[in-house]
Each structure stands twice: as structure tokens, then as C-alpha cells.
Amino acid sequence: MFAFVSGFAGLPATRASSFNGAQFSQTHSPVRTARFSMAASKSVPFLPQPxxxxxxxxxxxxxxxLGFSDMFDLNFLREAEVKHGRICMLAIVGWVFPEAVYHLPNEMYSATNPLDAIGKVGWLPVIQILLFIAACEAATGYKKVYEQKCEDPGNFGFDPLNLAGTPEKKKRRQTAEIKNGRLAMVAIGGAIHHALLTNMGLVEQIQSGRWFGGYYVH
Known part of the structure; x- marks a missing residue:
């Protein structure tokens, strides 16, 4: 892409103002060769590979x-992506489980819309959860980021079932985890968005067939 733009920058003013496809192909073939010889991104074929x-x-x-890999340390970015993916995989399960499977036997825990549940349980339990998360982050995140410099992103030495017994298994498990984590990040974003639009939980919304939003009052 940059080679393509720089090719125009190098044209004389008179030639640039009157250029056409044939003229470009005859007199500036080196620029075209440079453009198409760049390795293309697998996911965005019309952009060069970072x-x-x-x-x-x-x-x-x-x-x-957006070029984040050029602006920040790659291991730090992967560490952040793995962590957010794991959080969102837990979040989407926690979003659906109380509505579809089981919730604590009390009226305050019976809200089908998880966004309504925050107001029903009150802020004290929410603060407790946030403090617990902060403690976990302080205990593991600081050491991982500032002492270990995010070496081996996502690896905290937790593998009680020995799922990553060989390098090949580890690579396969890591690929599966990052793909499911990315899917979960999209999923929880969509679940929150539709809860705001429909005032429903995810299961209730699917069962009611309300696919296009519109605030709904029970």
C-alpha cells in the first residue's frame, strides 16, 4: 500500500495530472512490480502483511x-489479547448461565437481563467482585508485564490436565484458545448491545424472535 502511494508521489506534476492506465503501465512498471511483490496479509489481502x-x-x-504491532511490543499486545479473550469466554458463559440454567434462589438474582441484575443486587457485591479482580491482576499481571516482559504470552504455568504436553499440542491449543477468545469478545459485545436495545436477556431475546432491537417493557 505504501509503495503504491509513493509511486504517485514520485510522478512529475504534468504527468500526474494527465496519467492514464496505459501510460502508467508502460512508463512506471517498476512501481507496479514493487506493489505486487509485497507480501499480502492473509486476513486483509489488499493490505501488506505487517x-x-x-x-x-x-x-x-x-x-x-491500524499498525498497533509497529507501535507497541508484540508480546504485550498478545498478552492483552489472550487475557481479554479468557475474560470474555467466562463473561459470555456467565451472561447466559443464570438465565438458561440456574440462578441463586432469591428474587434479587432472578433478573433475566444481566444489565438489570447490577441494580438488583446492589453495588456492594459488585465492588467485592471488582476488588477481587484487582487483587488477581496485581498478583499476576504486574509480574508478567513488568518483570517477565510478557515472555510466552498467556502462560502462567497452569496446565493441570497436561493439555499442552508437546510443542505441537501446545501450538494447537493456543490457536484454539485465541480463536475462541476472539469469538467471545465479539459475542459479549453483541450480547451487551442487544440487552441495551431490547431490555432482554440473550436467551429470552432469541426465544421471542426480537432480532432488530426496539426497547421492550416487560
Whole structure:
């Protein structure tokens, strides 16, 4: 893409104002060759592959249209992505489970819309949850980011079932985790968005057939 833009920058003013496709192909073929010889991103074929995303990381398909990998440490970005993916995988399960399977036997825990549940249970339980999360982050995140510099992103030495027994298994499990984590990040964003639009829980919304929003009053 940059080679393509720089090709126009190098044209003389008179030639640039009157250029056409045939003229460009005859007199500036080196620019065209440079443009198409660049490695293309697997996920966005009309953009060049980011320099740091060479496919070595699990789930790397060269998707970085905003160039974050050039601005920040790649291991830090992957650490953040893995962590947010894990949080969202838990979040989407927690979003659906109380409505579809079981919730605590009390009226304050019976809200089908998880956004309504925050107001029903009150702020004290929410603050307790946030403090617990902060304690976990302080205990693990600081060491991982500032002492270990995010080496081996997402690895906290927790594998009681030995799912990553070999390098091949580890790469396969890591790829599956990052793909499911990305899906969960999209899913929880959609669930929150539709809860705001419909005032319903996810299961209730699907069963009612309300696919296009519109605030609904029970």
C-alpha cells in the first residue's frame, strides 16, 4: 500500500495530472512490480502483511490494519489479547448461565437481563467482585508485564490436565484458545448491545424472535 502511494508521489506534476492506465503501465512498471511483490496479509489481502506478524504466533493471520504491532511490543499486545479473550469466554458463559440454567434462589438474582441484575443486587457485591479482580491482576499481571516482559504470552504455568504436553499440542491449543477468545469478545459485545436495545436477556431475546432491537417493557 505504501509503495503504491509513493509511486504517485514520485510522478512529475504534468504527468500526474494527465496519467492514464496505459501510460502508467508502460512508463512506471517498476512501481507496479514493487506493489505486487509485497507480501499480502492473509486476513486483509489488499493490505501488506505487517512486518512483525510473520505467522509464528498462534492465530496470527496478519490482521493489523491500524499498525498497533509497529507501535507497541508484540508480546504485550498478545498478552492483552489472550487475557481479554479468557475474560470474555467466562463473561459470555456467565451472561447466559443464570438465565438458561440456574440462578441463586432469591428474587434479587432472578433478573433475566444481566444489565438489570447490577441494580438488583446492589453495588456492594459488585465492588467485592471488582476488588477481587484487582487483587488477581496485581498478583499476576504486574509480574508478567513488568518483570517477565510478557515472555510466552498467556502462560502462567497452569496446565493441570497436561493439555499442552508437546510443542505441537501446545501450538494447537493456543490457536484454539485465541480463536475462541476472539469469538467471545465479539459475542459479549453483541450480547451487551442487544440487552441495551431490547431490555432482554440473550436467551429470552432469541426465544421471542426480537432480532432488530426496539426497547421492550416487560
Amino acid at each position: 512486518a512483525k506478524l510473520d505467522g509464528t504466533l498462534p492465530g496470527d493471520v496478519g490482521f493489523d490494519p
